Amino acid sequence: DPVHVISGFENLSPVTREEANTLERLGLGGTNRMACCARVQGACQVSTRPDESSKAVSRARTFEPDPAVRHVVVVGNGIGGVTAADFARRQHPECSIDIVGREAHQLYNRMGISRLIYGRSAMQGLYLLPDDWFEKHTITSWLNTVVRAIDRERREVVLGTGQRLPYDRLILATGSRSTLPDIEGFGLAGCFVLREAEDAIEIRRAAQSVEAPIALVAGGGLLGLEAAHALREIGLQVTVLERSDRLLRRSLDVTGSRVLQGYFESLGIEIATAAETVAVRGRGHLEEAVLRSGRVMPCGVLVVAAGIDPNAEVAAAAGLAVNRGVVVDTSMRTSDPDIFAVGDLAECNGRIWGLWPVAVTQAQVAAANAVGGHEVYIDTVPMTILKGVGLDVLSFGQIEPRADFDVVVTDEQIQGFRYRKLIISDGVVVGGIFLGFPDEAAAARDAYESAADLSGVLHLLRDGHWDALSSLELVPSRP
16 A cells, blocks of 8 residues: 655665556655555654655656557556556557456456455455546556457457457457366366455355365465465365475475464464365265375365466467467567567466566566567566465575575574575575564565675674664665
């Protein structure tokens, strides 16, 4: 949420590029900050009502827009699509922009949908744009609208309503859907995936009427853990089934995974590793699940959160190059130079991240290039963030040392399910893992993003003085 800083603005951490972009998208500037981004480093006074008289100063254009681009169409109104439309408008104030969204909702916080399972206010608080945002930016929004086809010869997008939208440049941000493992009987009442707001709404509805208040969550990733916590919050007995030997193995080291599992088990949530569902059974409604080990588990709800598959069918039917996702180069162009792809849909350098910050960065690059720019997307390792489960988890960069001269500083507090780890190379933070240390995590993240020199405080960190991170002189994050 944006807040107005009444006094003490100088005592907040520097504004990162991501925060600046968000404020600009909201039309806010001056003494406004995003509460989730600004780290307090001294006395300050804030108001939860942003100062709307303090308007954003738009980033100056670094190139002249291509006058031949008169119509831009964006397919998908998640964070990738809205960011693309936003940055296309910033760079090209004259062209028409249409954004087509399959869901009935405007842009919402997809990372917060688990609160739809346990919260009482439904979509309130999840929407990320003011109601008049599209009107103010002269962007035409199409909600609850399906794109049936792309007519590349006529350069038109064919909608499910039969209408056609002409384009000079097309940006595809159709996202992804939940991967459905090969589970015999899946689709029985009580079986769900969790990817969109409507999924969470249906899970809440079912959980309140199920006869057996037992839930299984297939997948121990971020979304699966958030779903497990949400189901526990509304009184269900919950077991997480994780196929690998530990939780978040790509984001946490062995110790971090163990601490995280211990925390969830302290909440009464069972964690079953090396566990995979192969079948579900029931008479009209889910009653039990069968694991590959042969174990049979009674349940009334099964939520599958086992990865994503790009929504690439329309792009493939239009003849664009598709592997797992739509293949793009580092300008985010597809095999058709007038069509771009971003976010969960795009496969760049052979990789699909499936993460919000990556979608934002790719969308900025695609939007600029769609209207005449020449920007390049640089693949970087994004951060892993788990919030809303009572334990803040953050990891970034390397989770293990890669060279003999890398310095590793760790601290585990068993009683509080807290763990922190920094990896430092040549005096610079190159990776970190933090469970339950939100202040130190924010400081370490800032140091990582700004490539701050820790040489002067390294001895303090080794002696356990983690507050030394807050004393660093930081600069805004690298682009």
